[in-house]
Amino acid sequence: MTDLENRPDSGVVRHEPEEPIADPGLPPHELRPTDVDEKAERRAERQVAGMFLLSAVFTVLFCVSYFVFAIGDDPTMVLGLGASNVALGFCLGMALLLIGVGAIQWARKLMGDEEIVEMRHPARSSDEDREEAVASLTEGVEQSGIGRRPLIRNTLLLSTGLLGVPAIIALRDLGPLPGDKLYHTVWRKWMRVVQDVTGTPIKPEDLQVGQLVNAQPDVFYRPFNPKDSDGDDLTAAQAEARGEEPLEVPEGVELQQEKAKAATIVVRMEPSDITPSKGREDWGIDGILAYSKICTHVGCPISLWEQQTHHLLCPCHQSTFDLADNGKVIFGPANRALPQLPLMVDPDGYLVAQSDYTEPVGPSFWERG
Amino acid sequence: MSEAVTTNGSKAARSQKPSKVAGVADWADSRLGLAGAMKKNIRKVFPDHWSFMLGEIALWSFVVLLLTGVFLTLWFKPSMGETTYSGSYEPLNGIEVSEAYASSLHISFDVRAGLLMRQMHHWAAMLFIAAMLVHMMRVYFTGAFRKPRELNWVIGVLLLVLGTLEGFTGYSLPDDLLSGTGIRAANGFVAAIPVVGTYVNFFLFGGEFPGDSIIPRLYTIHVLLIPGLLLALIAAHMLLLVYHKHTQWPGPGRTNDNVVGFPMLPVYAAKAGGFFFIVFGVTALMGAFLSINPIWRYGPYNPAEVTAGSQPDWYMGWPDGALRIMPGWESHFWGVTLSWNVFIPIILLPTLAIGILMALPFVESWITGDKRDHHLLQRPRDAPTRTGVMVALMTFYGLFWIAGGNDIIAITFGLSINAITHFLRVAVFVGPVIAFIITKRWCISLQRQDNEKLLHGYETGIIMRDASGGYSERHQPLPVDEAYAISARERDQIFQIESSTDENGVEAPGSRAEKVRARLSQAWYGTNVQKPTAAELEEAHHHAEEHDHESDSELAGIASERHEVDPPVRKELPPSD
Ligand code: HEM
Ligand code: FES
Numbered sequence: 009m010t011d012l013e014n015r016p017d018s019g020v021v022r023h024e025p026e027e028p029i030a031d032p033g034l035p036p037h038e039l040r041p042t043d044v045d046e047k048a049e050r051r052a053e054r055q056v057a058g059m060f061l062l063s064a065v066f067t068v069l070f071c072v073s074y075f076v077f078a079i080g081d082d083p084t085m086v087l088g089l090g091a092s093n094v095a096l097g098f099c100l101g102m103a104l105l106l107i108g109v110g111a112i113q114w115a116r117k118l119m120g121d122e123e124i125v126e127m128r129h130p131a132r133s134s135d136e137d138r139e140e141a142v143a144s145l146t147e148g149v150e151q152s153g154i155g156r157r158p159l160i161r162n163t164l165l166l167s168t169g170l171l172g173v174p175a176i177i178a179l180r181d182l183g184p185l186p187g188d189k190l191y192h193t194v195w196r197k198w199m200r201v202v203q204d205v206t207g208t209p210i211k212p213e214d215l216q217v218g219q220l221v222n223a224q225p226d227v228f229y230r231p232f233n234p235k236d237s238d239g240d241d242l243t244a245a246q247a248e249a250r251g252e253e254p255l256e257v258p259e260g261v262e263l264q265q266e267k268a269k270a271a272t273i274v275v276r277m278e279p280s281d282i283t284p285s286k287g288r289e290d291w292g293i294d295g296i297l298a299y300s301k302i303c304t305h306v307g308c309p310i311s312l313w314e315q316q317t318h319h320l321l322c323p324c325h326q327s328t329f330d331l332a333d334n335g336k337v338i339f340g341p342a343n344r345a346l347p348q349l350p351l352m353v354d355p356d357g358y359l360v361a362q363s364d365y366t367e368p369v370g371p372s373f374w375e376r377g
Numbered sequence: 378m379s380e381a382v383t384t385n386g387s388k389a390a391r392s393q394k395p396s397k398v399a400g401v402a403d404w405a406d407s408r409l410g411l412a413g414a415m416k417k418n419i420r421k422v423f424p425d426h427w428s429f430m431l432g433e434i435a436l437w438s439f440v441v442l443l444l445t446g447v448f449l450t451l452w453f454k455p456s457m458g459e460t461t462y463s464g465s466y467e468p469l470n471g472i473e474v475s476e477a478y479a480s481s482l483h484i485s486f487d488v489r490a491g492l493l494m495r496q497m498h499h500w501a502a503m504l505f506i507a508a509m510l511v512h513m514m515r516v517y518f519t520g521a522f523r524k525p526r527e528l529n530w531v532i533g534v535l536l537l538v539l540g541t542l543e544g545f546t547g548y549s550l551p552d553d554l555l556s557g558t559g560i561r562a563a564n565g566f567v568a569a570i571p572v573v574g575t576y577v578n579f580f581l582f583g584g585e586f587p588g589d590s591i592i593p594r595l596y597t598i599h600v601l602l603i604p605g606l607l608l609a610l611i612a613a614h615m616l617l618l619v620y621h622k623h624t625q626w627p628g629p630g631r632t633n634d635n636v637v638g639f640p641m642l643p644v645y646a647a648k649a650g651g652f653f654f655i656v657f658g659v660t661a662l663m664g665a666f667l668s669i670n671p672i673w674r675y676g677p678y679n680p681a682e683v684t685a686g687s688q689p690d691w692y693m694g695w696p697d698g699a700l701r702i703m704p705g706w707e708s709h710f711w712g713v714t715l716s717w718n719v720f721i722p723i724i725l726l727p728t729l730a731i732g733i734l735m736a737l738p739f740v741e742s743w744i745t746g747d748k749r750d751h752h753l754l755q756r757p758r759d760a761p762t763r764t765g766v767m768v769a770l771m772t773f774y775g776l777f778w779i780a781g782g783n784d785i786i787a788i789t790f791g792l793s794i795n796a797i798t799h800f801l802r803v804a805v806f807v808g809p810v811i812a813f814i815i816t817k818r819w820c821i822s823l824q825r826q827d828n829e830k831l832l833h834g835y836e837t838g839i840i841m842r843d844a845s846g847g848y849s850e851r852h853q854p855l856p857v858d859e860a861y862a863i864s865a866r867e868r869d870q871i872f873q874i875e876s877s878t879d880e881n882g883v884e885a886p887g888s889r890a891e892k893v894r895a896r897l898s899q900a901w902y903g904t905n906v907q908k909p910t911a912a913e914l915e916e917a918h919h920h921a922e923e924h925d926h927e928s929d930s931e932l933a934g935i936a937s938e939r940h941e942v943d944p945p946v947r948k949e950l951p952p953s954d
Contacts, residue, residue, distance in 0.1 A: 011746040012870060026910040028831065029864045032857050034630030034637065079465070079489055088668050090492065097493045097665020105658030111651030115644050126422040126636050128622055130750055131525035182580040182590075189585055190575070204681060222681065260459055261589045268561075268586050268680035301681060306565025306700075306719060307586075308558060309683045323683055324562060325701040326784055326794055339795060341700060341718045343707035371565035372707060373575045376714040 034123070042117045052117035059110035063103045070099035186375075191368050193225075193269040194258070195349060198235040200226035201274055201298060201359040209358040212293050215276040218315035222301065223272045225361070227255050228263065239354040269369055271301035271309055272349055274359065275331055277318055285334045291350040293359065298349040299335050300369040303327060305342035307371045320346070344372065423645045424625035424638035428519070431512035433649060435536075437656035438505040439611065445498040446600065452488055454480040455550065455596030457589040466673050474552075474677040477592050481551035481672055497664035502544050504660065506692045509537045517737065517767050519754040521624045523747070527738040529617045532610050534734045539607050541692055546599040548690055551670075552592055557678025559689055560591060569719035587680060627753045627865035629858045636752070688782070698780030699726050702801045737766075744897045746872035758827070759866050761820035762901045768816040769809035776805045817904075824906035827863050830855055832909055832917035852921065868907050872898035 041048040077092035086094045133141070154161050200209045204222040207229035215221065226232060233241045234252035247253065258266050279295040291297065299320070301309050308324035318332035327340030335346030347369050350362035368376055406412045423429075456476035462469050464479070465486040474482075484491035513533055516522050522530040545563075549556045564586045567578045583590030622636045631637045639645050663669075675684060689697055699722035706717040741763065742748060757764040779786065780801045787794040834852035841851045854860070874891045909917070 011748045011872075013748045026912065027864070028909050028911050028914040029857070029861045031632065031865070032629045032861055035858060074489055077489075079486060079492070087666055089666070092489060093492045093496075094665050096490050097497075097661050100493070101658045101661030101665055103658070104654045104661055108651040108654030108656075108658055111647045111654065115647035115651065119643050119647060121639070121644070123637050124420070124422055124640055125630070126622070128634055128636060128752055131621060179580065183583040183588075184579060186575045186579050224681070261457070261587075264587050264680055265585045271681035305705075306562045306568075308561060309681050311683050323784075324558070325697075326798075327705070337705055339798075341703045341705050341722075343705040343716065343718050371568045371719070372714045372716040373568040373578075374571055374573075374713050374715070375575055377709065377712045 034125070037122050040117065040121065043121075049118070052113070056110045056114045056118070059106045059113065063106035063110070066099045066103035066106065070096060070103060073099055190370075190373060190376075193364055193369060194227055194255075194266045195225050195270055195272075195361045195364045196232075197361060197363050198239045198354060199232055199361050200354065201272065201349075201351065201361065202226045202229060204271070210274065211357050212276075212296055212353065212359060215274070215296055217276050217278055217295065219276050220313040220315075220320075221274045223274045223298065224267065225270050225272075227257060228267065228270075229257065231256050239360070268307075269302065272298050273301045273310070273313075273320070274298045274351075275313070275318075275320075277332055281318065281332045283333050288334065288348065288350075290352075291348060291362070293351055293353055296351060296359065297331060298351050298359075298361075299329075299331060299346040300349070300365060302370040303342060304337075304344040304346060304369075304371065305340070310346070418619065419642050420640040421619065421645075422622070422636050422638045422640060424623050424631075424636060426626060428515045429623065430652065431508055431515050433652055434656055435505055435508035435512055436611065436615075437653045438501045438508060438660065439607065440653065441501040441657050441660050442498060442505060443604065445494045445501060446604075448494045449484060449491075449498060450600055452480055452484045452491065453477070453550070453596075455593045457552065457587070457592050469673065469676075472677065475592070477550060477552040478672070478677045481553070485673065493661070493664045495664075496667070496669050497660045498547075499669045500663040500667070501660045502547060503691065504656070506537070506540050506544055509533070509540055510692075513537060513734075514767060514771070518757045518764060519624070520751065520760055520763065521754055522738045523751040524738075524742060525750055526617070526621055526624075527742075529614055529621070530738050531735050532614050532617070534731060536607065536610050536614065537734075538731055539603055539610070543599060543603040543607065544690060544692060546595045546603065548670075549595050550592060550599060551672045552678050553670075553672035554675040554678055554682060554684055555670075556672075557587070557680070558683055560595075561586065561680070566719060566723045569716040570724060571713075571715055571720070587678075622752070624752050624754050626862070628862045631753070633750070633752050688785075691778075694781035695774050695777040696723050696727055698777040698783070698801075699723070701783055702777075702780045702798050702805070704802070733770075741901075744872070744894060744901050745869075746894070746898065747870075753865070755866060758820040758823040759905075761817045761824070761905055764820050765813040765817035769813040772809045772812040773805060776801060776808050780805075821904060821906055828906055828909055831860055831864055832914060833921060854918075854921075864908050866908060869902040869905050871895075871902050 042052045043049075073092065073095035077090075077095055079090050079092040132138075149155065201223045202209050202225070204224045207224075207226070209226065210221065210223070232255035234247045234250065234254065236242055236246070242250070242252070257263075274296060275298075276294075276296045279292075282292065282295060282297070284291065303310050303322040303324065305322065305325055305327050308322050310320050310322045310329070312321040312323060313319075314321070318330055319338065320329045320331055320335075322328070322340070322342070325341050327342035328338050329335045329342070329346045330338050331346075335348055337343065337345060347365045347367050349365055351359055352362050354360045402412075454476040458476045459473055460476050460479050462472050462474045462479045462482060464470070464483055466482055469482065481495070484495055486492070516530065516533065545559070549560050549563075564578055564582065567581065568574045570577060578586070581591065581594070582588040583594075623638075625631050625636055625638065639648075676682075688694075700719070703718050703722045706721075708715045708717065780798070783794055783797045783801070786792065787797055834854040837851045837853050839851040841849050843849060855863070872895050874888065874895050
């Protein structure tokens with residue numbers, strides 16, 4: 009081996025042959041004006057003390073500002089920030105800065121400025137120390153008998169190793185198992201497609217060509233009654249006879265979770281521009297189509313609609329989907345087309361879903377297949 | 378020391394009666410017995426250089442984070458439970474929001490100095506991570522990671538990773554539209570982990586996204602787990618620093634065996650302590666005047682909404698960029714899905730980057746075979762390959778970072794986002810290679826210039842006419858201190874295999890690896906310019922003497938000092954401990 013090593017006995021080796029220039033040694037110490045001129049020295053002293061004093065003044069001003077400026081009244085008064093914020097921050101900042109600058113000035117001008125030299129020692133211990141350490145270790149290990157008693161050693165390894173299992177098992181209740189949750193949303197047959205925020209149901213004639221509407225399932229706004237095969241509400245007795253119950257409006261966490269999957273966009277395009285793939289010919293109404301709003305990349309809600317090109321752009325990583333062509337990806341890191349929600353019209357003339365989404369919405373996951 | 382020195386002596390004035398300090402010291406030492414350790418460390422020497430401040434910025438901004446963070450915890454409610462906002466910020470009054478968001482608004486508009494602390498906390502977080510990054514580059518460029526400091530390098534990389542995670546978890550806490558979008562994306566990232574991704578997500582989020590557990594859990598991670606780890610690692614980082622003693626730049630009297638600088642007490646303590654107040658003060662001024670993360674403008678998180686131009690904090694920009702320019706690959710086989718388009722850029726690439734960073738010191742010392750202790754810093758030009766490697770990594774990082782803003786660039790410069798993406802897909806591979814080659818050559822040419830200066834002095838710009846009528850530019854020899862500082866570097870020694878076969882002509886075991894190593898070592902050092910030998914210097918000066926009599930005296934200066942300096946100055950000084 010020709011590794012370059014430290015030689016343990018001589019410390020660090022770096023004396024190379026034929027150094028072109030020998031070490032001239034530390035340059036002589038040079039005196040500062042404050043070392044030789046008493047006036048300069050006193051001036052520096054006053055400077056430092058002045059800064060410390062000014063810092064104290066700013067601290068007092070901080071306390072005054074705290075009580076003088078109301079916050080929340082006009083949060084954009086100064087540079088888009090509240091007066092309280094600016095005053096407090098400025099005073100605190102100056103109070104701190106002045107201490108800092110003062111201390112450094114003190115060190116530079118008035119404290120002894122002679123550099124001192126300390127010798128280094130190799131990080132490694134001396135050979136004797138190493139030998140002693142190894143000897144102690146060997147002796148200790150020897151006395152424990154761990155080498156001679158494999159039965160004890162192995163059972164100990166087993167028992168301590170096994171302790172890792174409870175540590176993992178105990179985390180089991182962090183959350184439920186996925187089950188089939190990722191495969192379904194709250195959408196179902198006859199559920200109205202309503203405007204997000206207002207909850208207004210949508211009639212096809214409400215939409216102009218080129219228009220995009222953010223939509224949600226009706227059940228986020230009112231309970232969803234079971235329907236008969238024509239889309240009319242079942243009476244309570246009929247529903248009970250069929251074993252169906254109204255779907256309640258989800259609340260709190262559940263609402264958020266359902267929203268994160270069910271968010272939908274409805275667009276109207278020229279029917280002639282649309283090229284539905286096989287089986288999707290009757291998923292739209294007069295050029296009105298509905299797609300999942302959740303990007304198939306990592307799940308941002310998609311928002312930017314270019315009506316001329318029928319492109320929908322995700323603001324997170326710019327995946328672009330062609331809504332006239334089955335939501336296919338035409339650019340960006342997403343792989344899968346946006347899932348499409350099959351639409352139809354209910355007896356009252358409102359847009360409703362034909363079914364749930366036919367594939368999981370949102371980002372891909374391992375089990376998705 | 379001159380007699381003129383009045384009050385600034387480096388020796389403390391001795392008072393006759395026992396001082397209060399001595400009293401306290403006696404009390405403490407009788408119980409703690411710390412004098413032994415203190416006597417070595419109170420006057421411990423720290424060398425000075427502006428670049429040594431970068432790590433300090435990171436350290437002090439961490440302290441600012443601790444202080445401001447604790448302030449925030451006094452009001453922040455890490456809950457996703459719903460509440461109706463009612464507070465000083467009118468536009469959101471009466472709106473259903475999470476407790477986390479409402480309490481962040483409360484801190485911003487109803488707690489005096491609350492917004493200041495929030496903004497200081499966020500600015501300090503940016504400063505913390507930026508300072509760590511630049512500090513790491515300084516350590517690498519100057520070779521300060523070499524033996525015996527490799528472990529401190531590894532700790533440093535861990536700090537960078539944990540700091541980034543800490544920033545991400547903090548960014549997620551206020552539950553505004555941007556932070557929620559970040560968590561949403563994180564949920565998608567985890568989903569891309571093969572086999573276990575879905576389960577990890579359900580356990581992490583306590584069920585389906587968003588659930589009501591993620592913010593309380595991130596909160597525990599943010600205020601307890603990661604700060605604890607950071608604190609422990611920073612402590613280890615500092616302890617090792619003190620144990621190894623700081624590296625220093627070579628120069629007259631500054632060798633590999635000593636450390637020259639100011640003592641801890643008083644000079645370094647005053648400078649470093651003062652610097653803490655400066656970092657703290659600067660963050661306060663930033664908090665005062667520069668708005669950051671105005672969550673009230675983003676609105677509360679809503680899983681069906683997003684703002685255009687969603688952008689994470691800058692330190693998450695490079696993985697975000699990788700995510701953006703990755704082609705949309707996904708495999709479907711045996712009934713499962715593997716999302717390369719997410720897994721590669723966001724899981725694999727950062728893991729790889731961390732691994733590469735950690736391995737850098739070990740790879741270098743394996744290639745060069747250099748296992749010696751190094752306490753002298755190298756100028757980047759004196760390690761052309763290493764410098765090239767870091768510049769290549771920086772280019773890689775920078776290009777991904779640019780990719781993270783591809784939409785902004787497209788809009789600002791009116792370019793097509795497709796074109797930018799296609800360009801960057803190629804550039805992230807080609808760019809670093811070009812950067813490496815240019816940097817390495819540049820370093821080598823700088824080395825050559827150094828040798829020129831050593832051999833022929835620097836160019837004065839004065840044109841001389843010699844006896845035979847020819848013209849030449851007059852060169853002045855360098856001052857000896859400067860010349861020494863340039864020449865005080867090791868000659869590179871290319872790793873060589875002693876013999877790959879034994880007497881019987883049988884290949885020695887492991888000699889394949891050794892051959893690779895020798896070849897890499899050749900590539901690492903082979904084209905470097907070595908400093909001149911004493912003989913070459915003599916020869917050059919001799920030549921110059923003939924050429925230009927004027928510089929005689931100066932040259933003799935160097936030559937004579939070389940012989941006169943004995944014993945070397947550092948040997949005159951007794952070891953200080
Ligand atoms: C290395 C350390 C740290 C980093 C990088 C960091 C980063 C962040 C960031 C970027 C935010 C978002 C701030 C905003 O609202 O704009 C945040 C929020 C927060 N951090 Fe930290 N932090 C760190 C340490 C701490 C510590 C030590 C604590 C407490 C012990 C803490 C407590 C908090 C709290 C309570 C919030 C939420 C405040 C709010 O949203 O109003 N942080 N952190
Ligand atoms: S989440 Fe839509 S492109 Fe990434």
